[in-house]
Amino acid sequence: MKLETLPLSPNTIPTPTRRNKRWRAPAIGLIVLGLAGGGWTAMQSKAKAPEQKTAPAADKKPKGPEVYELAAADVTAISARALSISLPLSGSLAPVSQATIKSKVSGEVRETTVREGMAVTQGQVLARLDQADLHARLTQQQAMLDEAQAKLAMASRNHANSQALLKQNYISSTSFDTTANGVELARASVKSAGAMVELARIALNDSVIRAPISGVVSKRHVQAGEKVAPDMAVYTIVNLAELTLEAQVPTSEIPRVKVGQDVSFKVDGFQQREFAGKVARINPTAEAGSRAMLVYISVPNKDGALLGGMFAKGSITTERSAVMPLVPVEALRSEGGKQVVYAVAEGKVVAQPVTLGLRNEDQGYAEVTGGLQQGAQVIVARLEGVKPGARVKVSAPPPAQYPGLVPVKAGVLAQRS
Known part of the structure; x- marks a missing residue:
């Protein structure tokens, strides 16, 4: 049997309502937004994919310990x-040997041979005085000695004759004793005259003034042509071979200071050089008004670099370790x-x-x-x-x-x- 579809009549075709038109536009918008969101998510996932592959490699690299350079x-x-423990000190340098040469006789200065700053040796001639009076005095004393010796000779001969006469009983013992006494007096006169001659000779030698020590002339007190008297200063000489550093140390620190301790110091003008010495003596009394005691330090000065009066600043080594x-x-x-x-x-x-x-x-x-x-x-x-x-x-x-x-x-x- 054959079935046929009959066409609908115009009266049976449904007509759209207003409700269907309301939800159709929003639905289309949601669909468009969903598609756009899905595309963005896909692009982001593709971009992160290489980073996720490389990140684990960096995490797996071991981290080293911190090193401080x-x-x-x-x-x-x-x-x-x-190692040494030291005590600071300061003071002035003074020569150990210093001499002021004075004239022993009076006279006029005829010649001076050295001046300040010149080095001299022991026994070197420094000055000469006029010797005319001294020569005359020596001659006079020598004549008196000759006279005394002549009187002694005469007294000796008289004494010999008196002794011969006494044996023959021509003179008394009193006369003999007188001649013997004359001999003794003549001998005493000879001794006295001889001493006067020696004094005159010494005075003549003293007219030539010589250096008693080796050193450097620090002061010339007279000039040629001046008159000098006994005990008048002529020259001042200092010996710089050894100096003494006189330093004040507080009494509270004196128990730390011992004789023989090493000392090092510097002086102005030799800033790059350090000098050395040793404690030689300690003054047993404190300086008035300072409550400090003087410590004397022996300083060798073979090259003569140090001079008297220089100010020194250094320290004493009071303790030293091995x-x-x-x-x-x-x-x-x-x-x-x-x-x-x-x-x-x-x-x-x-x-x-x-x-x-x-x-x-x-x-x-x-x-x-x-x-x-x-x-x-x-x-x-x-x-x-x-x-x-x-x-x-x-x-x-x-x-x-x-x-x-x-x-x-x-x-x-x-x-x-």
């Missing part, structure tokens, strides 16, 4: 030498009531306890009696982050524009505190 000035090597390792005071740290230093061993910082002996704050060093050996490296700078166990590396000093920071290859900066 220290400047060469931050680390020092321990050296071994003697040759031991010395650590800079700035490297010492106090941890747990103990003295420690930060030593560098095999690229790491180690807190090393130390035992100290003498300590000199002026020099900035302390004697190490235990805990450190010569050649050990210790950190002298205060650096933030550099603690025991930290890895360090000593490198060149930091650039001048970064005085407080030292760059490190591992990206860590060691900053001074």
Whole structure:
């Protein structure tokens, strides 16, 4: 049987309503937004795919330990030498041997042979006086001696004759005694005249003034043609071979000073040279009004560089240790009531306890009696982050524009505190 579809009549075709037209436009908009969102998500996922592939590789790279790179000035090597404790002092230098030559006789100065600043030797002629009067006096005394000797000879002959006559009983014993007494008087006169001759000869020799010591002329008191009297100063000579440094030391510090202690000092004009001496004497009384005592220091001056009156400033070595390792005071740290230093061993910082002996704050060093050996490296700078166990590396000093920071290859900066 064949079925046929009959056409609908115009009265049966449905007509669209207003409700269907309201939801059709929003639905189309949602579909467009969904498609746009899906496309953006797909593009973002494609862009992130390479980053996700490379990120795990960076995370898997091991991170190295922090390494502090220290400047060469931050680390020092321990050296071994003697450490000394000193006491400061100052004073003036004075020659040990100094002589003012005076005339022993009166007379006119005929000649002066040396002037100030000239070196002289012992026995060298310095000046000559007029000798005319002295020669005449010597001649006079010599004549008196000759006369006395003649009288002695006459008295001796008379005494011999008297002795012969006494044996023959021609004279008395009293007469003989008189002649014997005359001989004794004549002998005394000869001795007296001989002494006067010797005095005249000495005076003649004293008219030639000679240097009693070797040294340098510091003052000439007379000129040629002047008249001098006995005990009048003619020359002043100083011997600079050895000087004495007279220094005042407070009475509170005198117990530390001993005879024989070493002294080092400098003087103006020789700033680059250091002179040495030894304590020779200590004055037993304090200076009035100063509460200080004088210490006399013997100073050899073989080359004559030092002069009398120079002002010296130095120190007395009151204590001296044996040759031991010395650590800079700035490297010492106090941890747990103990003295420690930060030593560098095999690229790491180690807190090393130390035992100290003498300590000199002026020099900035302390004697190490235990805990450190010569050649050990210790950190002298205060650096933030550099603690025991930290890895360090000593490198060149930091650039001048970064005085407080030292760059490190591992990206860590060691900053001074």
